[in-house]
Amino acid sequence: MHPAPAFRVEDRAVLLALLRAHPFVTIAASVGGRPFVAQSPIVIRELDGEIALDFHLSRGNVLTPHLTQGFPAIALATGPDAYVSPDWYESPDQVPTWNYLSVEAEGAVAPLNDEELIALLDDLSAQEEARLLPKTPWTRHKMKPGKFDALLRGIQGGRLFVQRLEGTFKLSQNKSDADRLGAAKGLGDHPIAGLMRS
16 A cells, blocks of 8 residues: 555445445455465455455465365455646646555455355345346346256355555545646546546
């Protein structure tokens, strides 16, 4: 995360909103002294007031064999991002930068059992199909009998129990209003520009 306090976001509702809007995360872990990275869509769970991120990996993924024993990990979600040219600032002698939104969720990962994995897949499909409305939502019940169970054997589910949740929303808050708004104008209709204006 960017170290500048001006960019740090700790509001849980704001961070969860970004995770919900951008649920395809990168999972980073060090197991046995070796770094591993995987990518997966997530479903956010609220379990007894705690946050957990449910995900699934292919059986062939490098992290999958380690799910049985669990491991500490970080899930990184990224929102929109944009290069900012110094030509757009009112002030002279500026340098290029990058504005972006990101959220880190850190915690211990444990495996999901079969029932939890099926619930994850159903909930994930429902979550993403809802973005496609008014299309009739797809469900696994549209598959031929036995096909879902056969495909299920090719994946393993995991749950990251979130112990640390924080974000960086770097939107030129450290610049003057004139510089920030000049950069937003330079970005035009890019989503970052709208966030910089507000």
